[in-house]
Amino acid sequence: xxxxxxxxxxxxxxxxxxxxxxxxxxxxxxxxxxxxxxxxxxxxxxxxxxxxxxxxxxxxxxxxxxxxxxxxxxxxxxxxxxxxxxxxxxxxxxxxxxxxxxxxxxxxxxxxxxxxxxxxxxxxxxxxxxxxxxxxxxxxxxxxxxxxxxxxxxxxxxxxxxxxxxxxxxxxxxxxxxxxxxxxxxxxxxxxxxxxxxxxxxxxxxxxxxxxxxxxxxxxxxxxxxxxxxxxxxxxxxxxxxxxxxxxxxxxxxxxxxxxxxxxxxxxxxxxxxxxxxxx
Numbered sequence: 044x045x046x047x048x049x050x051x052x053x054x055x056x057x058x059x060x061x062x063x064x065x066x067x068x069x070x071x072x073x074x075x076x077x078x079x080x081x082x083x084x085x086x087x088x089x090x091x092x093x094x095x096x097x098x099x100x101x102x103x104x105x106x107x108x109x110x111x112x113x114x115x116x117x118x119x120x121x122x123x124x125x126x127x128x129x130x131x132x133x134x135x136x137x138x139x140x141x142x143x144x145x146x147x148x149x150x151x152x153x154x155x156x157x158x159x160x161x162x163x164x165x166x167x168x169x170x171x172x173x174x175x176x177x178x179x180x181x182x183x184x185x186x187x188x189x190x191x192x193x194x195x196x197x198x199x200x201x202x203x204x205x206x207x208x209x210x211x212x213x214x215x216x217x218x219x220x221x222x223x224x225x226x227x228x229x230x231x232x233x234x235x236x237x238x239x240x241x242x243x244x245x246x247x248x249x250x251x252x253x254x255x256x257x258x259x260x261x262x263x264x265x266x267x268x269x270x271x272x273x274x275x276x277x278x279x280x281x282x283x284x285x286x287x288x289x290x291x292x293x294x295x296x297x298x299x300x301x302x303x304x305x306x307x308x309x310x311x312x313x314x315x316x317x318x319x320x321x322x323x
Contacts, residue, residue, distance in 0.1 A: 057258040069257050069287050073302040077214045081186075082157065083206050084149075085194030086168040086176060088114040088142075091149055092194065093156070096165075096206055102199045110152040111145065118144040139171065146175035153182075160184050163213060165206050167194040186213045218307060221252070225309040225317055233318045236310045238285060239272045244318060245289045246270030248296035252317040253289070257302040259313050261285045265292075286313055 056070050083102065085092040091110055094102040111117035118141045157164065160183045166176060167190035177185065190205045197205075228234050235241050242265045244250050262275035263285040270292075275282045290300050293316075309315040 059260065065283055065288075067284060067287055069255065069284070069290055069302060072290065072300055073257050076300070076302045078162065079207075079210070081163040081165050081206065081210050083165045083167060083202060084153065084176075085197070085202060086146075086149060086166065086172050087193055087195050088145070088172065090195055093153065094199070094202070096203065096210070102203045102206075105156065107152050107156050111148045114141060114145045117148055142171055142175045143179070146172060147179045149176065150179045150181075157182055163210060165190065165209050165213075167192065167197070167202060167205070169193050186210075188212055188216075218301075218303075221254070221301070222309055224252075225254075225315060228317045232321050234309075234316060235318065236312050236315045238289070238313060241314055241316050242272045242285065242289050242292075243270035244316065244322075245292040245296070245298075248298075249318050249320065249322070250293045250296070250298045250316045251319045252299045252301070253293045253314060254301045254303055254308045254316070255286055255290055255314040256305040256308055256312075259286065259305070261313060265289065289314065 056073075079096070079098040081096045082105075083092075083094045083096060085094070090113060093105045093107050093110070095105055097103060162184060164180075164182055164185045165188075166173060166185065168176065169191060173189050173191070186209060188209045190202070190209060192205070194202065225234060235244060238261060241250065241253070245253070246265070246267075246269065261284060262282040264273045264282055265271070265285055265288045266273075272285055274285070294300050305311060305313075
């Protein structure tokens with residue numbers, strides 16, 4: 044029985060045909076390494092908009108149940124919870140109190156709409172709303188880079204352009220942080236860059252993080268029990284992509300996998316890995 048499945052990905056891929064007894068998955072993982080999907084919260088005192096970025100598509104507006112429409116209608120002086128303090132809500136200090144309450148209401152309404160984690164949330168706001176929302180938001184993937192403009196006059200096309208630029212910077216910052224982590228673990232003897240070593244560690248579940256060149260195919264075979272690698276020029280019979288097999292084993296043992304271009308792989312080779320522990 045044969046099958047053909049087509050995927051449309053928001054990434055530039057190298058043309059290649061692979062014939063093997065298993066699926067070739069490396070290029071597909073680029074889409075989850077740096078996902079081009081994100082939520083955008085356009086927040087001002089006069090309006091709140093929640094949108095979602097999808098690959099190659101316009102911004103999609105999301106209706107959020109219970110989302111306050113604006114600061115005045117949601118936390119005006121007549122709706123402040125601490126009525127004993129109403130008379131103090133004047134001037135700068137009063138405005139700060141209402142802004143904090145408004146930010147908390149926005150966060151409370153937004154949180155059920157967001158997943159547990161995994162999709163970046165980009166904030167478009169100016170101070171003091173930017174700082175107030177960040178102080179109450181506990182969503183783990185809130186992007187630290189803000190679109191520092193009042194979103195009220197911005198059209199969807201401008202917001203989309205700015206949000207994609209923020210998303211690109213966010214992914215670049217994450218990659219730099221991962222490279223720094225690799226260098227730190229290298230100093231402790233907890234990294235490998237050799238394919239044969241990586242295959243053995245992947246088979247025993249010892250790899251925490253794997254970086255790999257998504258475009259290179261290294262044909263061969265990886266032993267199911269020991270992880271020993273036999274490369275194609277030293278064997279007969281069916282072969283497949285060795286790095287692809289390593290990636291699959293790391294994925295199945297709970298490791299993180301990053302599909303990169305070769306210059307972005309630590310060391311510039313076919314792969315690099317951070318181990319869960321220092322090998323004996």
